[in-house]
Amino acid sequence: MYSRWKQQRGLTLVEVVVATLILSLIMLATVTAMRTFGRTYDTLLQRTDQTAEMREVSRFLRLALRDALGEPATFSGDATVVSWATPLDRVGSAGGIQYLKLSHSGDGLMLSFAPFDPAQVGAEEPGWGLVVDDFVLVDELERFAVAYRETPFTDWIDRWDPDASPTIPWAVSVSIAASGVQWPPIVVVLQSSTAL
Secondary structure (H helix, E strand, C coil), X not given: CHHHHHHCCCCCHHHHHHHHHHHHHHHHHHHHHHHHHHHHHHHHHHHHHHHHXXXXXXXXXXXXXXXXXXXXXXXXXXXXXXXXXXXXXXECCEEEEEEEEEEEECCEEEEEEEECCHHHCCCCCCCCCCCCCCEEEECCEEEEEEEEECCCCCCEECCECCCCCCCCCCEEEEEEEECCEECCCXXXXXXXXXXX
């Protein structure tokens, strides 16, 4: 009977503790790996969203600036604000030729719209926000700067005065930093510029 009991014995306490410890280490490693994968996935989603925002904003600004009207009185700006008139496909309830203005407001890059009236060009300030409300183009903005180039052979300047030049700038450079990321510069040659 004694030999039969000896053959049926179970695990010792030391063996149970060692097995539990090994299982605990495996579970800890699994949970840590899953947490790391989750953080990596969140970071990847955030970077993907930032990249998509950069592409969309860059594309919109390139097209809108490239097609700016060649009338000097419709284009003005300094290092922190730029406004111009351009034809737009429908954006909300704005369509056709519109004034656009980019400005740094709070922690956002604001895009403002105003209706274009050829009879009022240069006579008065456009009616910003009359038809379409201001729109936050970029959130968590840290830096926004604009520079202008009169011709391909001149230096960049930080102010464009329509009264001082008979044309619109040859090129515009927009610099944006948002959410801890410095965007690639957006440099656009304006098609209607006669500066050469």
